[in-house]
Amino acid sequence: MLTNRSKSFWLLLAPALIALIIVLFIPLLTGSYYSLTDWNGNTVGSFIGLDNYIKAFQDQGFIDSLIFTAKFSVVSVILINVIALMLATLVTQKLGKWTTLFRTIFFMPNLIGGIILGFIWQFIFNKAFESIADLTGIEFFAGWLNTPATGFWGLVILFVWQMSGYMMLIYISFLNNIPEEILEAADIDGASPLQTFFRIKLPMLMPAFTVTLFLTLSNAFKIYDQNLALTQGGPYNSTQMAAMNIYNEAFSMRNMGFAQSKAIIFLVIIVVISIIQISITRKKEISA
């Protein structure tokens, strides 16, 4: 009915294809070309081959931002998924009305945009922590976001608070899909809750990990709004993530061609990591 020759087939597809071509594929092509020029946003740049790419790998600020992003991503992906799994296990314990209340509260931060979250935590780290430090005299709470380390952990805390509830919902839906009989059988066989968790629930959650790891990993890598609102990359660019480095290169420095070469490097890194992650978790899914 909707064969290749039928007009309807192409009419139904046309809007989606046109949108994808305009928004994704043309910029992908022109962007690849721009990355080989010294384009500054106004005049058409002249072709300079791979110079931008060579420069990008020698740009310490860019390399540092990539390393910072990678560290941030690894730490937050682990924390988010461990915490989300704990929250999901807690919420699926048949707690009656409490279930909805807990679920609502844990998910709440996810409703709020990165810019606003950044400002909320700026207040917590700068003002509330300061009050705690004054009150208790504990040095730990003083001067947050003023050092690279506290900036890093500040971003991690913000992102974990934001994303854990979202991932929790995904884990909950997979946990609820585990047949009741299996868990009852394990209970009758005398399996401890920990044994049930590691031997039964975790293997059956493998398909969930494909989704949650993809979402947390790519969201962590692409983070920008939170970074801008919480630390603005400071102190001294020490908490600048890759996305912010690219943004500033393009829209503050106006080195569009150079920035685009960084963007392409960034794109390749994300695509490679995503493909590796998906193929690993898919394999685990099948063997489990």
Add this chain to the structure above:
Amino acid sequence: MMKTSRQLSIKKSSVVKNSNKTRVSATQKRNNKKKISMILLGIVMSLFWFYPFFLIIINSFKTKAEIFQNTLTLPAGMNVENYRTAFEKLDFIKSAANSLLITVGSLVLIVFVSSMAAYALSRNTSKISSFIYFVIAIGLLIPFQGIMIPLISLFGKVSMLNQPGLMIMYLGLATSMSTFLYYGALRGIPKSLDEAAVVDGANTFQIYWKVILPLLKPTTITIIVLNLLWFWNDYLLPSLSVNKEGMYTIPLKMFYFFGEFNKQWHLALAALVMVIVPIIILFVVLQKHVVKGISDGAVK
């Protein structure tokens, strides 16, 4: 491990034979104890999770001097002056209307465009169809920053920034994911339904409109929920493509507001609470749909 657990089960079953009643009440007691400790743990975790909101709310009612003194105590009185000022400075109604227009406009486009595409692809098993599906799936992997610069430059050149441009950009950025989800759902809708409608004399578009789209409603809810949170909260793309102050969305306005009133936390906090509360209320009201939407989106 397995041995001991088997031994345990043998032991247990012999106990069951002897005194079924005591076993039931014992496990019940154990379960009740477990339940109470789980609830307590949940309450502690929830308080911990909610505390940042609590701090923001109590401090939003304080004067500048009060905040300077201590941020951990309750406010002396319910000072709503902060809210009045923040409401004005944020141009709250206008910013909210701008956000709403862009969010709703983009959502409507995405729902129709991607469900139509997924319908066409799912009802055609040719090589061309699977190739197009593959091309659309590529879009899932491309990070926004990878195309951000040429995209903004392209839309700037053809003077398509601000609201219409923003909607088209969101459409293009969200099409892959949405088509992907609709396609998954469509595989579960038997083709015999379409064929029956053809026999009844319906054309392709009538089938799409009257048969397919209503059946896709659960997926539509998923797509609306996932994209709504993104569009409503996004800062990066609007910051690059909205260049008229009258068209600022809430996150944009919030950012400039914050720059302007940097050290005036009493105003900033009132503004933060003001933009957070509506979306939280909306969530609590529509919670069932949101939770189902996100779960379905992940399982498919």
